[in-house]
Amino acid sequence: MTIPRIGIIVGSLRQGSFNRQLANAVAKLAGDRFAFGFIDIGDLPLYDQDDDADFPAAGLRFKQQVEECDALLFVTPEYNRSIPGVLKNAIDIGTRPGGSNSFAGKRGAIIGTSPGAHGTVSSQQHLRNVLAAVDVAVLPQPEIAVQFREGQIDADGEVADERLHKRLLLFLDRFEAWLG
Template sequence: MSQTINLALIIGSLRKASINRVFAEYITSQLPEHVKIEEVAIADLPLYNQDYDNQTIESYDQVRKQIKQADAVLIVTPEHNRTLPAALKNVIDIASRPHGESAWANKKVALVTASPGSYGARDSGLDVRKVMQSLASQVMIAPEIYLSRATESLDDGQVSSERTQKYLNKFANELVDFIGE
């Protein structure tokens, strides 16, 4: 039996009907049983403010703990105005503080972006990668997943495209290998 892997999942979209949530759920459903997924809730986090670094904020402490205890983090996100969504940036900032206590240091991070547009939220993905690297995270390089025209791969709220399924299955396998390195 394989050792348990704890994977924190961050979905960068706050929409209830988010296509990124659909893709995240598909990917995590393809992971082996020894990978335990815990979603990091980001919708109700107060905006990061450095004045809070010396205060106890329960929701901040919770996400920091989840990320620190995870063996890796999977981020599945859309793009907002050609960059990462504000809610995603907020949780990244929260988990990077207070100074010297970043939950991101040496953390393995994998990234998937999806968009109904033709660029697949690539700018968002590149910006997340840049931020994570600056926080000393180990960012999974291959395969890079930028799902363009993502809604065309969905039917009735499920990933229906066989081509996309194969692509995401390969990613799920590579993710397990990456975490195990």
């Protein structure tokens, strides 16, 4: 059986990103059931339709990496109750120029963490709406919107919080079954 290639797109560019920590922890926790690879969005220019005729190299690289994946894992923080602009920009680039939607027909999942009391509930809902518009089918449950707390993930990338560990294992089980 072929191991699914999962592209991880982290919606935060911050060096010490809580969401990158979560993404690394999930990849580690999954073991060898998925072949994870990070798809960088930090070098993408702001989308400008004027560039469609001579599409930027970083945009072409991003589109190719998305297309090479069997599925995607979006790991998003919550900024002002929505998704970060860099993540929305990446999705816009992935669907351009017109008629070349690299996301079309993909499956995906969304997780995220934020220090706010509700974690990333609002940003995940907004991201679901955006992904539906670009033809990405998103795993419906379980929703993993984590309120970030220091020490949940240790320095080695292990999930130290037992409750979070169980939730992430459930998520991985459901994601694997859904992709199957």
